[in-house]
Structure formats: structure tokens, C-alpha cells
Amino acid sequence: MATTLTSKGQVTIPKQIRDxxxxxxxxxxxFAVNKEGEVVIHKVGGRPSRKPDRFEAARGKADVKWRTDDLMALLRRDA
Structure with a gap:
């Protein structure tokens, strides 16, 4: 798999390698160079930390099973 070096010395890691x-x-x-002169890339540590998604944190937490008709009736009461 070939890639091109930019003027800043950067390369894109091919998708197959990232996956x-x-x-x-x-x-x-x-990055390391082995005895044969080949460049080897290793993943360091775990997954990068990112800000938790507030919706993902709440997904699947509701313990009340609403039927659509019941929920719509409740929402329309004040209308």
C-alpha cells in the first residue's frame, strides 16, 4: 500500500491499516524501525478519550414503556 508524503512530512494511514x-x-x-529497516506502526494505549455523548449516556435508561397513543394523549392534554 503506497501513500504520499506531504511537504510537512505527513502521511495518511491507509484505511485498511487504521481498521x-x-x-x-x-x-x-x-513508529519504529526493525532490524530489516522496515517501519512498524503500533497503537499506543486504549481508545482516545472524548467527551461523553449526553444522548448515548441516556439511551436505554427509561424504565417506563410508553405506548405511542398514551404518550400522544398525555402530550396533547394541555393543548
């Missing part, structure tokens, strides 16, 4: 290493934006990686 294989489970890399996401913000992931830390480490």
Missing part, C-alpha cells in the same frame, strides 16, 4: 489497528481520530501511534 486493522482500530485507530480513530485522536489515537496515539508509535
Amino acid at each position: 486493522a489497528l482500530n485507530l480513530a481520530p485522536g489515537s496515539s501511534v508509535e
Whole structure:
């Protein structure tokens, strides 16, 4: 898999490699050169920390099973 080096010395890690290493934006990686002169990339640590999604945190937490008709009747009471 080939990629191009930018004028700033940056490269894009190909999608197949990102998927294989489970890399996401913000992931830390480490580069090394082995005895054969090949560059090796390793994922460092776990998944990058990100701000928790407030909706994801609440998803599946409701313990009241509303039927659509009951909920709509409740919402329309004051209308």
C-alpha cells in the first residue's frame, strides 16, 4: 500500500491499516524501525478519550414503556 508524503512530512494511514489497528481520530501511534529497516506502526494505549455523548449516556435508561397513543394523549392534554 503506497501513500504520499506531504511537504510537512505527513502521511495518511491507509484505511485498511487504521481498521486493522482500530485507530480513530485522536489515537496515539508509535513508529519504529526493525532490524530489516522496515517501519512498524503500533497503537499506543486504549481508545482516545472524548467527551461523553449526553444522548448515548441516556439511551436505554427509561424504565417506563410508553405506548405511542398514551404518550400522544398525555402530550396533547394541555393543548
